[in-house]
Amino acid sequence: MSRKQLDMTLLALxxxxxxxxxxxxxxxxxxxxxxxxxFYAYLTTSWNLVGGFAGVLPLGHAxxxxxxxxxxxxxxxxxxxxxWFGMLVGGMVAALVGVAIGKPTFRMRxxxxxxxxxxxxxxxxxxxxxxxxxxxxxxxxxxxLLIPLKGESFWNYQFMHKxxxxxxxxxxxxxxxxxTWFISRSKMGYYLAAGGDxxxxxxxxxxxxxxxxLIALGLSSFLTALAGTFxxxxxxxxxxxxxxxxxxxxxxxxxxxxxxxxxxxxxxxxALVLRPLNEFTRIYLSNxxxxxxxxxxxxxxxxxxxxxxxxxxxxxxxxxDRLASKITTTGA
Amino acid sequence: xxxxxxxxxxxxxxxxxxxxxVDMHIAKGEILALIGPNGAGKSTMFDCVAGVYPxxxxxxxxxxxxxxxxxxxxxCRLGLARTFQIVKPFAARTVLYNVMVGAFLRTSSTxxxxxxxxxxxxxxxxxxxxxxxxxxxxxxxxxRLEIAKALATxxxxxxxxxxxxxxxxxxxxxxxxxxxxxxxxxxxxxxIEHIMRAVMALSDRVVVIHFGEKIAEGAPEDVTRDENVxxxxxxxxxxxx
Amino acid sequence: xxxxxxxxxDGIMMGAIYGLTALGLTLIFGVMKVVNFxxxxxxxxxxxxxxxxIKLTGIHPYLALVVVPPVLFFFGYFMQDIVxxxxxxxxxxxxxxxxxxxxxxxxxxxxxxxxxxLFGAEYRTxxxxxxxxxxxxxxxxxxxxxxxxxxxxxxxAVGLWCFMxxxxxxxxxxxxxxxRETANLMGVxxxxxxxxxxxxxxxxxxxxxxxxxxxxxxxxxVGVVFDIRAFIIVVLGGLGSIRGAMLGGIVIGLVExxxxxxxxxxxxxxxxxxxxxxxxxxxxxxxxxxxxxW
Numbered sequence: 001m002s003r004k005q006l007d008m009t010l011l012a013l014x015x016x017x018x019x020x021x022x023x024x025x026x027x028x029x030x031x032x033x034x035x036x037x038x039f040y041a042y043l044t045t046s047w048n049l050v051g052g053f054a055g056v057l058p059l060g061h062a063x064x065x066x067x068x069x070x071x072x073x074x075x076x077x078x079x080x081x082x083x084w085f086g087m088l089v090g091g092m093v094a095a096l097v098g099v100a101i102g103k104p105t106f107r108m109r110x111x112x113x114x115x116x117x118x119x120x121x122x123x124x125x126x127x128x129x130x131x132x133x134x135x136x137x138x139x140x141x142x143x144x145l146l147i148p149l150k151g152e153s154f155w156n157y158q159f160m161h162k163x164x165x166x167x168x169x170x171x172x173x174x175x176x177x178x179x180t181w182f183i184s185r186s187k188m189g190y191y192l193a194a195g196g197d198x199x200x201x202x203x204x205x206x207x208x209x210x211x212x213x214l215i216a217l218g219l220s221s222f223l224t225a226l227a228g229t230f231x232x233x234x235x236x237x238x239x240x241x242x243x244x245x246x247x248x249x250x251x252x253x254x255x256x257x258x259x260x261x262x263x264x265x266x267x268x269x270x271a272l273v274l275r276p277l278n279e280f281t282r283i284y285l286s287n288x289x290x291x292x293x294x295x296x297x298x299x300x301x302x303x304x305x306x307x308x309x310x311x312x313x314x315x316x317x318x319x320x321d322r323l324a325s326k327i328t329t330t331g332a
Numbered sequence: 333x334x335x336x337x338x339x340x341x342x343x344x345x346x347x348x349x350x351x352x353x354v355d356m357h358i359a360k361g362e363i364l365a366l367i368g369p370n371g372a373g374k375s376t377m378f379d380c381v382a383g384v385y386p387x388x389x390x391x392x393x394x395x396x397x398x399x400x401x402x403x404x405x406x407x408c409r410l411g412l413a414r415t416f417q418i419v420k421p422f423a424a425r426t427v428l429y430n431v432m433v434g435a436f437l438r439t440s441s442t443x444x445x446x447x448x449x450x451x452x453x454x455x456x457x458x459x460x461x462x463x464x465x466x467x468x469x470x471x472x473x474x475x476r477l478e479i480a481k482a483l484a485t486x487x488x489x490x491x492x493x494x495x496x497x498x499x500x501x502x503x504x505x506x507x508x509x510x511x512x513x514x515x516x517x518x519x520x521x522x523x524i525e526h527i528m529r530a531v532m533a534l535s536d537r538v539v540v541i542h543f544g545e546k547i548a549e550g551a552p553e554d555v556t557r558d559e560n561v562x563x564x565x566x567x568x569x570x571x572x573x
Numbered sequence: 574x575x576x577x578x579x580x581x582x583d584g585i586m587m588g589a590i591y592g593l594t595a596l597g598l599t600l601i602f603g604v605m606k607v608v609n610f611x612x613x614x615x616x617x618x619x620x621x622x623x624x625x626x627i628k629l630t631g632i633h634p635y636l637a638l639v640v641v642p643p644v645l646f647f648f649g650y651f652m653q654d655i656v657x658x659x660x661x662x663x664x665x666x667x668x669x670x671x672x673x674x675x676x677x678x679x680x681x682x683x684x685x686x687x688x689x690x691l692f693g694a695e696y697r698t699x700x701x702x703x704x705x706x707x708x709x710x711x712x713x714x715x716x717x718x719x720x721x722x723x724x725x726x727x728x729x730a731v732g733l734w735c736f737m738x739x740x741x742x743x744x745x746x747x748x749x750x751x752x753r754e755t756a757n758l759m760g761v762x763x764x765x766x767x768x769x770x771x772x773x774x775x776x777x778x779x780x781x782x783x784x785x786x787x788x789x790x791x792x793x794x795v796g797v798v799f800d801i802r803a804f805i806i807v808v809l810g811g812l813g814s815i816r817g818a819m820l821g822g823i824v825i826g827l828v829e830x831x832x833x834x835x836x837x838x839x840x841x842x843x844x845x846x847x848x849x850x851x852x853x854x855x856x857x858x859x860x861x862x863x864x865x866x867w
Contacts, residue, residue, distance in 0.1 A: 057674065105853070111602065111606065111607070111608045114608065118804065119808070119853075123850060126839065130837075130843055253675070290689055290690070291686035295683050295686045295690070298679040302656060302679035305660055306660060
């Protein structure tokens, strides 16, 4: 078996398994954990477009998740529009907002950019928590929005069982992974990486660094907002602190950094490591010792940064390379 | 025809005058060397020409058009490429990746960019290093990579900032041959250089600046005999190299 | 009119204390070019240290000022030495060590939740010798703990400012902040300087802890409240500037107390963010920031 065949076989196997998992998993709780795992992998892959490839550190991406959720939900509640349509509108609003904050902040040092994204997303959260209603449009302040049950319907983006949600987010994840794969091999990927590594050198080679960062942020914001709508329809309820809060923003960044910033598989690997850890430590440890799971979370983050500052994808790739070369040589 | 015309260019940084009313030009196909002691304003001149910052006064014309308001990436698109005195490779990426960034200026196709980059690497005899990480290269190879990146943008005018510094004599001979070959391919070359042996071997014409002012201009042999130049700068340096 | 004057006085006193909470952050950024996301947690550690010290010994809070900051200095010194320095070394070649920011975030998670495990989530207050005491000047009521907090804050800022200019260590800190490589060449040990900067930044958080504890509660995530505010203050005043941090703090304190005369406190918070974003668009280097430091 050649290396390429091995890669393809494993990829097909992974595809088959992820496609068939809902048939094997009976418990909605576990299916929900998987759905959220893919949800986070999707969010982090979108984040990676700007946080990884463009070499900046956005720490307020929850604002785009929130924009997505609020836009589609408000359009559905007030104007009876399909959340699928609202999802696209939310994405476009998020892209505009992303470009608007990127324009002044990309001129600054990375640390400034990180702080500004935090302050911006917190500012939006505080605003929304203050608004009960804006004219006829209800925001419900800190209590958030509840999406009334309308019964199973694709048009309404509501399903009685978890499986449809699972396949929706799986499709979204596969598409966004394919998109990043495509971008990383295109002119845009090369330009983003060059601008992130050495902006002066990149500019001297004809790269308008700020422009490409803005495009990346716009695209990233758009994609992130789509997941906001998904989350709203999955939970049928959301509130500012959860969907616009710093915890979500930081978790996205952590997954990316632990998995490997700027690598295509990084977000997926990060989510595969952190999400189950997060869920299980919370379920099993938080009752006895509240906070222990977050101490573990923090320690893992510190240890990975100390010993694998480029994330876990790199050592895992090396391990796979070694195993693969054994299989391909002995198996031939 | 002059590909680059610099007239009455002055550049102040706060109270410091780095360039004072400098005039110079480069004819198409020429190799011009800009020399002068450390801090004379050579790199400032490059930065002004390459669009890093605008001159405080005076005009710079590239291919007959004023470059006022143009950014480095605009100028690069017009056919002006530069290297940095302190080389700036994309250290964590391969040599090929580095050069492809430059090659993407003239194409959006990854395959075409790769082909272009490979041919540039061949020209610079760096193709055997194409899969190495740029950060692991030797000084000599880093300097070549720096040129390869600039060359991949298909420039008409190439600004080379001290590409000989840190090279051993044999490496320097290779570099001189490479630069001659570039000119042979129709590229105009503007170099800043400290090493007089290279300046003498390469340049058609030399401009000397000192404390931001032009003090001499002419053929290399004439300039090195100029008394002002010897006094200002060459004296000890020339004798040792 | 009187209520407005009262609000201005309160705002300036509280603002200076906010400035104090941001001083360590701005100092560490100035020297290391790293935003310390664990800053709020260090403040929390300072507040808990002051809390337990005062609670267990019944000592006057001003005495805590002599004990807590030195302890916190060593805490910060060794935290930088053990946890952060290795990342710095690994990222030496990187222009901007963003990984370090993430490590400090990890430290924040660990510290906050260790405190949660040790002390529980409840809000704690301790009655000190000055808690609740106030006096009136004409018709203005001045709270003693806030007034002394104001005095200590301004004193600390002035002291730090002089320290940076007049002492050998202070000048070494400044040299490193301007140009690490050159400072290294001049015989300044970059990493020891970082340890010291981190130590001082943490000690200042300790001072803030002692100042705040007589009139505020402490709980494990209290740092987050001050953290985001400190970020806004330093960006407002100019990252790395000591005077900027105090000015930014006072601006925020004034906005908060004056605007709260006219609207709910959650709206004042929104206004603070709005001011922050305006500054960002108009003058990104902040009120007193160094343009080179963007």
